[in-house]
Amino acid sequence: MPPTPTRSEFRLGTAPGGLPQIGHAMEFQKRPLEFITSLAPCGDLVEFRLGETPVYLVRHTELIQDMLRDTRTFDKGGPIFEKSRAFFGNGLASSEDAIHRRQRPLVQPSMHVRRIAEYVEVMREEAVKVTESWTEGRSIGITAAMQALTTGVTARTMFSTGGGPDAVAEVHHCLPIILRGVYLRMTAPEEMVEQLPAAERAEFDDALARLHGLVDKIIEDYRRSGVDHGDALSMMLSARNEDGEGLTDQEIHDNVLNLFSGGVETTASSLAWTFHLLAEHPEIERRMHDELDGVLDGRAPANDDLNRLPFTRRVFTEALRLYPPVWLVSRTAPTDAELGGHPVxxxxxxxxxxxxxxxxxxxxxxxxxxxxxxxxxxRMRTHPRGAMIPFGAGRRKCLADNFAMTEGVLALAIIGSRWRLRHAPGTTVTTHVAATLGPGPLPMTPEARRTGAGLAAPR
Ligand code: HEM
Known part of the structure; x- marks a missing residue:
């Protein structure tokens, strides 16, 4: 492990190229992952420009930690977050520090470990449901299948009774359209968005209106009934801080949207990448299957089993390292600041x-x-501090990192106990860069590892 530089030794670099007025906007727009990756050798902190705005790629792990832990100096704001707020409101993911400090303790209990243990049953049911239609040798789009799984899990853990199966179907329809549209609107110049075909703009507006309407209706139903359903929404409705204040309906609405936008594609992409990696590494896949067979022996896993599947957890963790779905994170400096001894x-x-x-x-x-x-x-002890950051760090660290890990390991255990997935013939896997980093549709062919109707119930 190389020694940590002292503050005066962190290297400030400048991205090569860049055009008058637009700076590096074109390269960033066209090939964002390649562009960001190409800056890595330039320094610990690398300056480039998007239009007139100075941008710094923070590269050194120590500087990333410094930035993420000083949430007042390096806040969420600026044009990127203003655009996101226009669609998702002012929930945890996009709010400025002062609002975030009030909201986070009120939303956090919905993701408490005890709650997550209660969500395991829903996660198990959804994983089983998604695979029910799989048959030996018939290809499936693994990314879409994993999105169906994570949509069901997120919707049902958020509002277990609200809207019934129709609500899950509605979220499943609207969310991909919204996420695609918001990413485009956050990253593309205004003129480009205005030139989109009318049908595409109408589809986006319609999906957004339907999802907002659905969330409003469910919140209203929960308020009216006053029943605690033991789900995330009930937790948010009843949460109070030490002054007895809770979240307003608008804040709850915005946070439900944040949980959807943050929770569905991320975990689905990670699972899809994991199956891709397992298919490419049969020896690692065999070790994972051996662990699943040894611990579960054909049963569906219960919450307690998850601690007894350390290799499966390591597989999911390593997939998150190679393909972190949230591949780029940004902050803004509202006032003059300093990072690694350099002015910002x-x-x-x-x-x-x-x-x-x-x-x-x-x-x-x-x-x-x-x-x-x-x-x-x-071996973990040998990695530098802050080396593994798929969920971020500091106060704004993912609200649901434990939830996502539980969901991921459980899905791998359920699917891996029954199926081995192979790339469909002729498939070339490429990295799709949008709000999340995904493997595209990823057609894979299931091969049955066990015959029979399905997994036995957990013990
Ligand atoms: C593998 C899955 C996931 C990954 C890799 C991931 C990654 C992240 C990252 C990197 C951040 C921090 C962004 C920043 O610093 O600006 C974040 C924040 C957040 N994530 Fe996740 N996430 C995942 C799953 C989920 C799930 C399942 C949910 C909800 C059900 C969720 C909800 C959120 C929320 C609400 C925030 C904002 C937290 C705050 O600012 O207080 N995420 N996530």
Whole structure:
């Protein structure tokens, strides 16, 4: 592990190229992942420009931690978050520090470990449901299948009774359209959005209106009935701070949308990448199957079983390292600031990329190799502080990291106990860059590992 530079030794670099007025906007727009990755050798903090705005790619793990832990100096704001707020409101993911400090303790209990243990049954049911229609040898789009799974899990843990199966179907229809549309509107110039075909704009507006309407209706129903359903929405409705204040209906609405936008594609992409990696590494897949067979022996896992599947957890963790779905995260400096001994002028945007950090050979040895055993306790100690950041860090760390890990390991256990997935013939896997980093549709062919109707109930 290289020694940590002292503050005066962090290297400030400048991105090569850049055009008058637009700076590096075209390269960033066209090939964002390649562009960000290409900046890595330029310094610990690398300056470039998007239009007139100075942007810093924060590269060194120590500087990333400094930035993420000082939430007043490096806040969420600026044009990117203003656009996101226009669609998703002012919930945890996009609110400024002062609002976030009030909201987070009121939303956090919905993701408490005790709650997550109660959500395991829903996660199990959804994983079983998604695979029910699979037959030996008939290809399925694994990304769409995993999105169906995570939509069902997120919707049912959020509002277990609200809207019934129709609500899940409605979210499943609207969310991908919204996420695609919001990403485009956040990253593309206004003129480009205005030139989109009328049908595409109408589809986006319709999906947004339907999802907002659905969430409003469910909140209203819950308020009227006053029943605690033991789900995330009931928790948000009843949460109070030490002054006895709760969240307003608008804040709850915005946070429900944040949980959907943050929770569905992320976990689905991670699972899809995991199946891709397992298919490419049959020896690792065999070890995971051996663990599942040894611990579960054909039963569906219960919450207590999850601790007894350390290799499966390491597989999912390693997939998150190689393909962190949230590949780029940004902050803004509302006033003049300093990072790593270098001035950062007010109005600058700062970004860090978990993808770039996780693949940096100075951070992880042999970074492009899929090696779940790097998460063995004795090897974990050798990774630098802040090396593994798929869920971010500090006060704004993912609200649902434990939830996502539970959902991921459980889905791998249920699917892996029954099926082995192989790339469909002729498939070339490429990295699709949008709000999340995904493997595209990823057609895979299930091969049955066990015959029979399905998994026995957990003990
Ligand atoms: C593998 C799955 C997931 C990954 C990799 C992931 C990653 C992240 C990251 C990197 C952040 C921090 C962004 C920042 O610093 O600006 C974040 C925040 C957040 N995530 Fe996740 N996430 C995942 C799953 C989920 C799920 C399942 C949910 C909800 C059900 C969720 C809800 C949120 C929310 C609400 C925030 C904002 C937290 C705050 O600012 O207080 N995420 N996530």
């Amino acid at each position: 002028p007010a109005g600058s945007t700062l970004m860090y990329s978990p993808y770039v950090v996780h693949r940096d050979p100075e951070v992880f040895a042999d970074p492009d190799t899929f090696d779940p055993d790097r998460w063995l306790p004795e």
